[in-house]
Amino acid sequence: MSEPITRRRILTDYRIRVAKCEQCGKQYFPPKSFCDVEGRHSKISHIEYFNDKGTIVSANIVRRPTNNFRYLDSLLTAVIAFDQGQIKIPGRITDYTPSNQEVDVTRFIDREVVPRFRRMFCDGESGQIYYSSLAFSFTDDYYSYQNYVIETPSNEELGKPGIVGYGVYIPKYRIKNTPDSGTGVEERTLPFADEDMVTFAVEAAKRALIHSASPSKLVTKCVVGSESNPYSVKPATSIITQALELGERFNDGFFTGGTSTQFACKAATDEFIDAVSLVTNPVFTDGGERTVMVIGSDNSQAAKNDPLDYSVGAGAAAFLFGARDVIATLDAFVTYSSDTSDFWRRDGQKYPKHGGRFTGEPSYFKHVLTATRRLMEKTKLKTCDIDYVGFHSPNIKFPITVAEKMRFNPEQYETGLIARWIGNLYSGSCPTALAAILDLAKPDERILITSYGSGAGSDAYLFTITEKIKDKRERSIPVINQIQSEHREYVTYETYRKWKEIGS
Amino acid sequence: MFAADSHEFYAGNTFPGLYASMMTRYLHDYGDQNGKCRETLAQIACKNHHHALSNQYAQFRRAITIDDVLNSPKVADPIRLLHCSPISDGAAAIILTRPELARRYTDTPIYIVGSQQATNDISLYSRNSLTEITTTTITVKNALNEANLTMDNVQLVEVHDCFTIEELLFLEDSGCFKKGKGWESIHESYSSFKGAKHIPFLCKGKELIVNSGGGLKADGHPVGATGIRQIVECFTQLVGKAGDHQVELDGELNTALTHNIGGTGAIANVHVLTKHLR
Structure with a gap:
């Protein structure tokens, strides 16, 4: 992956950045600068789902990964919905090793997942390593979901560190x-x-x-x-x-x-x-x-x-x-x-x-x-x-x-x-x-x-x-x-x- | 095979994987507990292989069973190898001209009475539904309107069955069957099949032949040539020159429809072909 594409992808994939139309509320991933509905004069803001949890809409187990993912013998990929389905993004389920037997993938639908910052693949031995938060793990598995809530600091003066x-x-x-x-x-x-x-x-x-x-x-x-x-x-x-x-x-x-x-x-x-x-x-x-x-x-x-x-x-x-x-x-x-x-x-x-x-x-x-x-x-x-x-x-x-x-x-x-x-x-x-x-x-x-x-x-x-x-x-x-x-x-x-x- | 959308690709997905996600969602939303829906998606492969038996141009002229499909190697669960079309080498050609000139060149011209194309998001995850190919819905509707026909008039369809789930989705998105109900009708049609050369699906009380030459699944999928190959198949059927795999109906075969898509339905082309202009 070229350096310019890598940089663009870092900006979207590290924090799952989504564009949202201020007028109609429609969301876009990857983010874009205008809304399909409201046109080029639409006002776009960005939101991120890095600290949210999503829900699996559908999934499959890739048994023959592409060269980039050969390091995984097989992998579970999914379509993940955020914000009550307002936006869907593609993802890979991590911390999960599929059985060699056929898996009933339908059972993954509606399961909650949490974004994880993981390696996706590398450009060979000397090229770049690509990280992304488009990796997810199940919230009811090892990695539980925690919301990041910023609290108002106390009134105490800055003191002993x-x-x-x-x-x-x-x-x-x-x-x-x-x-x-x-x-x-x-x-x-x-x-x-x-x-x-x-x-x-x-x-x-x-x-x-x-x-x-x-x-x-x-x-x-x-x-x-x-x-x-x-x-x-x-x-x-x-x-x-x-x-x-x-x-x-x-x-x-x-x-x-x-x-x-x-x-x-x-x-x-x-x-x-x-x-x-x-x-x-x-x-x-x-x-x-x-x-x-x-x-x-x-x-x-x-x-x-x-x-x-x-x-x-x-x-x-x-x-x-x-x-x-x-x-x-x-x-x-x-x-x-x-x-x-x-x-x-x-x-x-x-x-x-x-x-x-x-x-x-x-x-x-x-x-x-x-x-x-x-x-x-x-x-x-x-x-x-x-x-x-x-x-x-x-x-x-x-x-x-x-x-x-x-x-x-x-x-x-x-x-x-x-x-x-x-x-x-x-x-x-x-x-x-x-x-x-x-x-x-x-x-x-x-x-x-x-x-x-x-x-x-x-x-x-x-x-x-x-x-x-x-x-x-x-x-x-x-x-x-x-x-x-x-x-x-x-x-x-x-x-x-x-x-x-x-x-x- | 790669997924076309880079985010899908960089999340580890593959082209069969995307169709597998569509199949997963379909099975979840509309499938049954007894495995009949899964069986139907295998029956579609068996039907297309059966159609290819008498097609001299078909890549796979061999019969397969439901067990063969369900026990074939896993590609992207729930899709197995025999749910997939091959990637083939091949070419197809047709000669096009204006209707008023056609009879200068042939006594049996076939008329294109509807020709429509539609596009949608290339990424599967951006679509509203994973169990509907919107471009199919739009193009079939528009092409039939253009031809001033309905699906009831169509006797033969060549469907882009790159994976068997796609054939099932077409039959629902085109209006042949209600969404989520198509597999039940197909299962019944296939199960009651008595051994003819083609296995028709009973659609709204009439028989519909789908992929008479074996479709992408068994006839082959030479990718860029597939759309024309579908037209050639319908042409030869409509002019009665399909040889051993000629469709035999109670009445005259007059109207066929071809359905060719790109990616996971990011683009669809539909043509309505007739033997006689009305």
């Missing part, structure tokens, strides 16, 4: 670690064939916006930490910004910046301190209120049969930082790093290499413990003053070892040990543990998290929960609910490798 909203997205598909891999990770998440770290990030950030009820136009920076960006050169953040309309919109662009960061598994947490610094900086906020989105997202990479291949997961966690209606204030911070080569991936190489046993003692433990201890000293807190701790979890043994050395008890660290069920989310690992803790934490409780990024470094943060968390909790989709969803599906090792490779 922190988290104003968060969201986690972990995919529907799982693989069991059987026999026991020895990592303590019992099962792991993996991408569906059309997912990658960009699509994870969009879903997590979408949930963070919904949870915050804060306007997306306030987001003035979006930072994405990852080590599985599908592009070596092209920012994931611009794709996410366009899909979620982050920042003030102008001429189909946005007054929003951001970068894709890389510091192995701490690429996201490294940005937490930057985020809270920015939202209180008058130059950044321009005298008003601004927010910063920080996302950790990875389709965690591992070579086939490498020890990592039995611990890696997939998913993302997103945090919206601001200075009003904060659910958790960021109270203290320590970062610690050294040139320690325990894990790396050379440019152009597909999979990381690692230092085996070297990754533990001089790498993970040294940095995590040093940062955590320094934070405790700095804040003059004792372990009993902390309610929850969360550590980067390349496996289960490492974070438990740290917790025990620091004399934290299981009640403090078990909540953050979700890697047991989702695997190592790399840049998303520690952030997802934080989200799992936020799902349960009560006002005035303290959370300590310490990330770890190979290469190597650790960021330790102390958060304190505010009363606001109670107001926003009903809008969160708890991590544990995603982990235990009755709709999760398990795949074979062969399918896991195949889908993981596509999205890497």
Whole structure:
């Protein structure tokens, strides 16, 4: 697909943009500049269905996909109606693998679906990757529908900065670690064939916006930490910004910046301190209120049969930082790093290499413990003053070892040990543990998290929960609910490798 | 095969997939619980193969059964391979002239008394209904008006049966049968068929032959040549030179109609042909 066509399609397909005639109400997809009924003098406005749910009008299962969709053996496509049938659009149903037996497709009619931001296809190995929200999943399946309602901010003055909203997205598909891999990770998440770290990030950030009820136009920076960006050169953040309309919109662009960061598994947490610094900086906020989105997202990479291949997961966690209606204030911070080569991936190489046993003692433990201890000293807190701790979890043994050395008890660290069920989310690992803790934490409780990024470094943060968390909790989709969803599906090792490779 | 609308194509749909969506909706809105409607859509393929048996130009001169259709490879559920026409190689030609000059060249001219074309959205999803081809409705109505005839006068139709659902939709959109009721009549006609060379459908109390040479399904679908091939089929039938697959009616065969569409009905061409001018 040529670049000009791609750009036009981005504007229509990322947010399902539809033209609506102001006079007669008729809607058009793709959008057009005049109404068939009212003529060229008609007044056209645009509406978007990105945050709505649609209904299937009809469907079929393509058993012989076109070359672009060969990566799916067969696929369910559908005509989807929005706005009580005022507009119909074509779509592909995702997170669904048709049975080899003939399927009674009529049973899909009238089922509700929700738009998902997914890969559609790629132009070969080196061409562009085409994303679109013309992918949908069933609302009564794994991915439930949430409306994005912006609430009027409270009257409180801008105060101590922190988290104003968060969201986690972990995919529907799982693989069991059987026999026991020895990592303590019992099962792991993996991408569906059309997912990658960009699509994870969009879903997590979408949930963070919904949870915050804060306007997306306030987001003035979006930072994405990852080590599985599908592009070596092209920012994931611009794709996410366009899909979620982050920042003030102008001429189909946005007054929003951001970068894709890389510091192995701490690429996201490294940005937490930057985020809270920015939202209180008058130059950044321009005298008003601004927010910063920080996302950790990875389709965690591992070579086939490498020890990592039995611990890696997939998913993302997103945090919206601001200075009003904060659910958790960021109270203290320590970062610690050294040139320690325990894990790396050379440019152009597909999979990381690692230092085996070297990754533990001089790498993970040294940095995590040093940062955590320094934070405790700095804040003059004792372990009993902390309610929850969360550590980067390349496996289960490492974070438990740290917790025990620091004399934290299981009640403090078990909540953050979700890697047991989702695997190592790399840049998303520690952030997802934080989200799992936020799902349960009560006002005035303290959370300590310490990330770890190979290469190597650790960021330790102390958060304190505010009363606001109670107001926003009903809008969160708890991590544990995603982990235990009755709709999760398990795949074979062969399918896991195949889908993981596509999205890497 | 690609879907013509780029949004349908980039959402993963295919040309058979679009017709499959039309069939899905039809089965949902008008089908029955006993599977008879699905059986009818297989019967249409069997009927067209049966018609092709005696057509020396047909691509598939072999009989197929309902089970053959329902067990053929899946293309786009609910469409299976034997619900689909092939893509064929071939050519067809006709010589056209003004009616007053026709007898200079032949003793048996066939007159085009209605010729209409209509267009609609190329994308299936933009249409009001997935179970009606509006261009068919408009062109059939206008062509018959132009000819000062009704469907009751038509004895033979060549329908664009690229997929069997399309033949069923034509028979309803053209007014032969009420919307949603066509399959019941076809099922009854096919089931009561006693072994003649053509299987007529009982339409409003009279017999209507549909796709006498096998249609796109069995005669073949040389895409750009198909519309002319349909005219040739009707011409040879009307002049009585169809050989082994000549239609045999109680009365004289005088009026035929051809229906040729593009895409999923984005464009339709209908011609009404008669042996005798009234």
